[in-house]
Amino acid sequence: MNENILLKVPTLRRGYRFQFEPAQDCHVLLYPEGMIKLNDSASEILQRVDGARTVGGIVAQLQARFPEAEGIEEDILAFVEVAVERFWIELR
Amino acid sequence: MNGSGSSFAKPGYEPGPPLWLLAELTYRCPLQCPYCSNPLDFARSHDELDTAEWIEVFRQARALGAAQLGFSGGEPLVRQDLAELIRAARELGYYTNLITSGIGLSEEKIARFAEAGLDHIQISFQAADEEVNNLLAGSKKAFAQKLAMARAVKRHGYPMVLNFVTHRHNIDNIERIIQLCVELEADFVELATCQFYGWAELNRAGLLPSRAQLERAERITNEWRDRLAAQNHPCKLIFVTPDYYEERPKACMNGWGNLFLDITPDGTALPCHSARQLPVQFPNVRQHSIEHIWRHSFGFNRFRGYDWMPEPCRSCDEKAKDFGGCRCQAFMLTGDAANADPVCSKSPQHGKILAAREQAEHGALGLDQLQYRNEKASRLILKV
Ligand code: SF4
Ligand code: SF4
Numbered sequence: 524m525n526e527n528i529l530l531k532v533p534t535l536r537r538g539y540r541f542q543f544e545p546a547q548d549c550h551v552l553l554y555p556e557g558m559i560k561l562n563d564s565a566s567e568i569l570q571r572v573d574g575a576r577t578v579g580g581i582v583a584q585l586q587a588r589f590p591e592a593e594g595i596e597e598d599i600l601a602f603v604e605v606a607v608e609r610f611w612i613e614l615r
Numbered sequence: 616m617n618g619s620g621s622s623f624a625k626p627g628y629e630p631g632p633p634l635w636l637l638a639e640l641t642y643r644c645p646l647q648c649p650y651c652s653n654p655l656d657f658a659r660s661h662d663e664l665d666t667a668e669w670i671e672v673f674r675q676a677r678a679l680g681a682a683q684l685g686f687s688g689g690e691p692l693v694r695q696d697l698a699e700l701i702r703a704a705r706e707l708g709y710y711t712n713l714i715t716s717g718i719g720l721s722e723e724k725i726a727r728f729a730e731a732g733l734d735h736i737q738i739s740f741q742a743a744d745e746e747v748n749n750l751l752a753g754s755k756k757a758f759a760q761k762l763a764m765a766r767a768v769k770r771h772g773y774p775m776v777l778n779f780v781t782h783r784h785n786i787d788n789i790e791r792i793i794q795l796c797v798e799l800e801a802d803f804v805e806l807a808t809c810q811f812y813g814w815a816e817l818n819r820a821g822l823l824p825s826r827a828q829l830e831r832a833e834r835i836t837n838e839w840r841d842r843l844a845a846q847n848h849p850c851k852l853i854f855v856t857p858d859y860y861e862e863r864p865k866a867c868m869n870g871w872g873n874l875f876l877d878i879t880p881d882g883t884a885l886p887c888h889s890a891r892q893l894p895v896q897f898p899n900v901r902q903h904s905i906e907h908i909w910r911h912s913f914g915f916n917r918f919r920g921y922d923w924m925p926e927p928c929r930s931c932d933e934k935a936k937d938f939g940g941c942r943c944q945a946f947m948l949t950g951d952a953a954n955a956d957p958v959c960s961k962s963p964q965h966g967k968i969l970a971a972r973e974q975a976e977h978g979a980l981g982l983d984q985l986q987y988r989n990e991k992a993s994r995l996i997l998k999v
Pocket of ligand 1: 866867868886887888889890940941942943944
């Protein structure tokens, strides 16, 4: 199943916007009348969701960027699962 | 605008940023809903902020951290400069929400707003049943227009929130209401039992649903939630119960002046949508900067922290949870905005809530006895 997800391309759901908020010094996900503050790992992932990169591509990039961190792939897959479940992102 | 004037900031208290900015662009509105929370004296409010003044408000609030901006009213579509305001807000980085009755909306405007950068449109309904809706809205054409506009909103790719104000005369149609929202492909559906502020308070006896009605509506909503989840359907149902049937009040937002900033058509800044009825002096953006208003004004500091609380809240160990409840409800039902919200069973005035419940079980008024919001009625009430 994981193989499959790695080949998919995540995109933000229509009406969801990812941006940096200077006043809060963090990234947020904005959607109709709501906002989610994101932690650093979630922001690193969402920064790479551009409608072209696959989940596997994001994993490779983050592994290259944080070579000493362990279990990056599991973390990313767990986040993608939650984000899909909450309808923040769609997989194509 | 300037930032001068004395400071009422509470020492040691750091308010959160005004993340939510509500721009009430106008009190003008073509509808006449009996539960409208616009002020009773709206007929007097004709002195609206102009385009440049609004954009300056957006800029200053954004600098303080505002991220969500709601355009509301009255009916915000009445403003001829709406597209311009949307564009300016979007350029500042806001997530922009248009909160409309749908009356006065057209495909052409929907497209123009999208081009200006509008992120989301919320349409409010009164009921899924055309007859009840038209009666409640006081307009015959209201319903067909709203359906057409909801479809157009989705066609143009916006996310859509449908807001249904429920009350004793339409809550039994909840099944039909949810069905309709799913058909219209709403992304979020708010089923909010009307809260009793402003006009709604006047009509309370006619609008409060009975406990049995509420329980039935909540059960049906939960059944729909299960059904939607089973289909992996993205539509989210949000059911808001009135607190009249609770023993503890709802928390006032995130606390007074701690999240929400409301600017009324004439530039008065309020910490809450219904706070204008309170006998508290609130600042105006024509005299003060948003920063001064948020941090230092008397009105925004009036109920911050806990030192303003009388008993039973003062020594209550639950005060950090609910902040003593709603200031507006406390004012309306006890005459003193600092009192415990009478929804709380510890409040000496809790009997008023019990009496309202009792009334909802028995002698509620018919629809024809509801008071409609129009300028004439408003003037009559002002004279009293
Ligand atoms: S005072 Fe009441 S109406 Fe105002 S924000 Fe608080 S809970 Fe809401
Ligand atoms: S007494 Fe006041 S603080 Fe305590 S639960 Fe009741 S309303 Fe909340």
